[in-house]
Amino acid sequence: MDIDVEEIRNHFPIFERFRRDGIVYLDNAATTQKPREVVDAITSFYYNSNSNVHRGVYRIGEEATELYNHSRENIASFIGARSEEIVFVRNATEALNIAANNLPDVVGRDSEVIISRMEHHSNIVPWHLASTRYGIRVKMMENLPDRQITWEDIEKNLTKKTRIVSLSQCSNILGTINDLSAIGKRLHELGIIFVVDAAQSVPHMPVDVKKLNCDLLAFSGHKMLGPSGIGCLYGTSEILENMPPYMGGGEMIREVYENGFTTADVPEKFEAGTPNIEGAIGLSAAVDFLKRIGMDNVRSHEKELIKYTLEKEEEYALESLHSYGPRNPDIRAGIYTFQMKKGDSGKPYGNYVHPHDISHLADRIRGVEIRSGHHCAMPQTVALGTYATARASFYIYNGKEDVDTFFDALKAIEKKMIA
Numbered sequence: 130m131d132i133d134v135e136e137i138r139n140h141f142p143i144f145e146r147f148r149r150d151g152i153v154y155l156d157n158a159a160t161t162q163k164p165r166e167v168v169d170a171i172t173s174f175y176y177n178s179n180s181n182v183h184r185g186v187y188r189i190g191e192e193a194t195e196l197y198n199h200s201r202e203n204i205a206s207f208i209g210a211r212s213e214e215i216v217f218v219r220n221a222t223e224a225l226n227i228a229a230n231n232l233p234d235v236v237g238r239d240s241e242v243i244i245s246r247m248e249h250h251s252n253i254v255p256w257h258l259a260s261t262r263y264g265i266r267v268k269m270m271e272n273l274p275d276r277q278i279t280w281e282d283i284e285k286n287l288t289k290k291t292r293i294v295s296l297s298q299c300s301n302i303l304g305t306i307n308d309l310s311a312i313g314k315r316l317h318e319l320g321i322i323f324v325v326d327a328a329q330s331v332p333h334m335p336v337d338v339k340k341l342n343c344d345l346l347a348f349s350g351h352k353m354l355g356p357s358g359i360g361c362l363y364g365t366s367e368i369l370e371n372m373p374p375y376m377g378g379g380e381m382i383r384e385v386y387e388n389g390f391t392t393a394d395v396p397e398k399f400e401a402g403t404p405n406i407e408g409a410i411g412l413s414a415a416v417d418f419l420k421r422i423g424m425d426n427v428r429s430h431e432k433e434l435i436k437y438t439l440e441k442e443e444e445y446a447l448e449s450l451h452s453y454g455p456r457n458p459d460i461r462a463g464i465y466t467f468q469m470k471k472g473d474s475g476k477p478y479g480n481y482v483h484p485h486d487i488s489h490l491a492d493r494i495r496g497v498e499i500r501s502g503h504h505c506a507m508p509q510t511v512a513l514g515t516y517a518t519a520r521a522s523f524y525i526y527n528g529k530e531d532v533d534t535f536f537d538a539l540k541a542i543e544k545k546m547i548a
C-alpha cells in the first residue's frame with residue numbers, strides 16, 4: 130500500500146476519540162471524517178475574513194471573494210474542469226435535482242430518460258418528479274449485481290425519444306465501478322445528454338470529466354473529507370448556458386427590471402442567494418488534502434482493502450454470510466454489503482439477523498460502526514431479494530486491521546445470533 134494509514138489518522142482530530150473508545154468507523158459511503166486542515170480552513174475564514182462574497186469592495190470582502198473564487202478553481206481542477214463549469218450546490222442530491230428539473234426544457238418534454246436499477250434515490254426520485262411535472266418518461270434498466278453496466282444494457286432501452294441517460298459511476302450499495310467513458314462517447318455520438326452521479330467516485334478515484342464524456346456530473350463535499358452543505362454540479366458551458374436558472378434571487382441576475390430580469394453568466398446563473406462560502410473553502414482544503422495523497426493512491430489503497438476483505442470472507446467462511454457486488458477488485462470500490470442468514474427457514478426472522486441488529490451488535494461487540502437499511506437504493510435492495518442489508522465502507526484512514534476487527538465482529542454475531 131502506498132498510504133501510511135497511521136500518519137493519515139494523525140490529521141483527523143476524531144481519531145483521538147476513536148482510539149480512546151475503540152471505534153472502527155466503517156460508514157464512509159455515508160459520510161467521511163474531517164482532517165484538521167479542513168476544520169482550520171473554515172475557522173480561519175471565520176476568524177480573519179468573514180464577509181459576503183461578490184459584494185463588498187472593502188478588504189475582507191475582497192479576501193472572502195478571492196478565497197471563494199480560488200476554491201472553485203481548485204475544485205474544478207481536481208476533476209479536470211474549468212472554473213466556470215462548476216456550480217456550487219448543497220450536495221449531489223441538489224445537483225441531480227437541478228439536472229432533472231432543467232433538462233426537460235432543453236430536450237423537450239416528450240423525451241425519455243434512462244437510469245439504472247443500481248442508482249441511489251437521488252438519481253431516481255428527481256426524474257420521477259420531472260416525469261410528474263413535465264411529462265418526460267423514466268426507464269429504469271436492469272443490471273446484474275455482480276457486473277458493470279454495459280453499452281448493451283443501455284442499447285436495449287434506447288428509443289428515438291431517449292434524450293438523457295443518467296448513471297452512477299460507482300454504486301453505493303454494490304460498490305460496482307462502472308466504466309462510463311466509452312458509454313459517454315457513444316451517447317454523444319447519438320446526441321444524448323449524459324448525466325453522471327459521481328457521489329461515490331470523485332472521493333475515491335481519479336475522475337476526469339472530459340475523459341468521462343459527460344455533460345453534467347454531481348458530487349458532495351461531505352463524502353470526501355469536506356464539510357456538509359456543499360457539493361458541486363459540473364456542467365459543460367454549452368449545457369449550463371442552455372439550461373434555465375433553477376432558483377431566482379440575488380447573485381444569479383445581471384439586471385432586474387420592473388417586468389423582468391436578465392441572468393448572470395454561468396456558473397452564478399445557478400447560484401441564487403448568498404452561497405455557502407465557508408463550505409466551498411472547506412471543500413477546497415479537502416481537495417488539497419486528497420491531492421497531496423494522490424487519487425491514484427487513494428484508489429489503490431481502497432482496492433487493496435476490498436481485495437483483502439474478499440479474501441478474509443473466504444478465510445472466515447462464515448456460514449451465514451452472504452455478500453453482494455462484483456468479486457473483481459478492479460471494478461469494485463471499498464464497499465462491502467451483506468446479510469447474515471442461515472438456510473431458508475421460510476420464516477421472516479428465522480435464522481436471519483436483521484441488519485439493524487448486525488449494525489448495533491458490531492458496534493457493541495467490537496466498536497465497528499457500519500450502516501444498515503436500504504442505503505437509499507431501494508430498487509437495487511429489493512432486486513437482491515431483501516428489504517435491508519448491512520454495509521461496511523472504507524476510506525483513506527482505514528487499514529487491514531479494521532477489516533480483521535470487522536470479521537471478528539461478524540464471527541461473534543454469528544455465534545450469538547444464528548442457531
Ligand SMILES: Cc1ncc(COP(=O)(O)O)c(C=O)c1O
Nearest residue numbers: 220221222249251301328329349
Ligand atoms: C451514489 C450516491 N448518489 C447520491 C448520493 C446523495 O448524496 P448526498 O446525500 O450528499 O446528496 C449518495 C449518498 O449516499 C450516493 O451514495
